Amino acid sequence: MSFQPVKFYQTGTFTVGNRLLAPDERSVQAGQQRSNAINSGHRACQGCGEALGARYAIDAAMAASGGKLIAANATGCLEVFSTPYPESSWQLPWIHSLFGNAAAVATGIAAALKVKGKQDVRVVAQGGDGGTTDIGFGCLSGMFERNDDVLYICYDNQGYMNTGVQRSSATPPAARTATTMPLGPEPGNVFGQGKNVPEIAMAHGIPYVATATVADLRDLEYKVNKAMSLHGARYLHVFVPCPLGWGTASHDTIRMARLAKETGMFPVFEAEQGEVTSVLKIRHRLPVEEYLKPQRRFAHLFGKNAHPEIIERLQAIADRNIRKYGLLDEEGK
Template identity: 50%
Template sequence: MSKAAPKTYLASGHSGCAGCCDAFAAKFTLMGAGPNCIVVNPTGCLEVMTTPFPNSAWQVPWIHSLFENAGAVASGVEAALIALGKKNDTKVISIGGDGSTMDIGIRSLSGAFERGHDFTYVCMDNEAYMNTGIQRSSGTPFDASTTTSPPGKFSFGNPRPKKDMVAIMAAHGSPYVATTSIGYPRDMIRKVKKATEIVGPTYIHAHAPCTTGWGFDTSKTLEVAKLAVETCLWPMYEMENGEITQVRKVKDPKPVEDYLRVQKRFKHLFTMEGGEEEIKKIQAMADWNIKHYGLQ
């Protein structure tokens, strides 16, 4: 007899897009954390779609923070629980997008991790500022088109590689950091559960394809997420005390074209002169991941 799936603790009555990556990420996070948690959620799509006044889709205690201070608010929640003598019974989790995590909120998050606060931070990386108009973030991948890094006669889109946020958080001395993907629910649920059971500041970086911002059919969210892993553009691994301890192997990596071709944000690479050379550069990034993380 199969074991029953854990409860999601996020009600279906939200206003997210069909196939919304944030809804998947929030559900899997709560399935891993369980009901005894308090969620800190900075401004973003997840906050907007789950809490249209006077309603809320959250079935656990939830608090909204600003873009820039989720780390500070989570620290305060943890301190309050300690003062009340309730910290052992309650997990503190912050869930934010790549903009609020890697850009606007990195200062308060860095401070919270440096101070050693006991909470788990989950970054839902949809690789742009989706809530405010699909602008480039430091999580936007190389050559992707956004509204602030559009392709044109003299541009192939975003000229910079993604910021390695996982390495940054590991450098803070975090006892546990990991990458995961909404395309692999069991992996994400397991890693969130593990992170919340470890004492100290822990970090989960979850790949979260956005149907609206990336330009793919709403039924293909999980399929696109899996392609990122299968092409080795999104390595999945765990780090404990600064050392990589587990890696998800990719037996027969697919060419990056399989991933790029299904997204509108990379369409220009298949139509512009010079696009083939840009695709080769992206393939080289995937090949580097294979070697660096030992994906084969």
């Protein structure tokens, strides 16, 4: 029989914590002293992937910066549920300006810190996919191009959920949204080319670009850490399922992220200076149906008036990701 090297502690690196690991090897989230950057009492929906992803990412960045961190936030769910007057959930200096300018606001903060000689204080900008891939894209690109010292984190839930689930340029093909209803011969969102912001970020040649999901905390924390160890423009694209917008059970948020990665629908990788340096391999490859079926936004592809041809096209997208990024290991599983 072939032995795996004794690399793991019962649950390997998959669980949040592990009592058997040395303290310095534990995740930030496992710590009793984690900053809980976004505190209890926020008004995110039950099982919100974005609330979770934001805490994962910002807590990690807080840990990496020794608590010296400032965040700029785009308009969107994250902003609305965290800071309705008179209460804020944020535990770090935080500013919300507009929907489309988080990257630029962060640039301004970074400039102020630089001129004041406070470069030990680090800056993150964050927004949803709408605030990143659509309305905030100009500012984001400008921030990249100038290589401003900002880590931009996009929490991608594939649509405008705050306004009632409309399509964004991150909405996947065939998905139902309030503006791409499952009607007519091509139900749901169009099969466009999509707007792959991680790749566009890489095209800017910035120091670091990575994708991650809320299903793999250790990977996400590694990437935040890596990003925080560098200066200049950095981009982290975190996949955060939305129970409300996707029509999934609130307890399935992490499972959906896991399935997106395991089917190849969402490739998880990192890139430095525009070149992919590592990918997170698929552990147990699954057909896209496994990912699509639990989501009501894809319900029109199944059942009585099923659209197997559309599922095939979605599978082709997953297959292409798998091929392009090399998401399977040598054994091809």
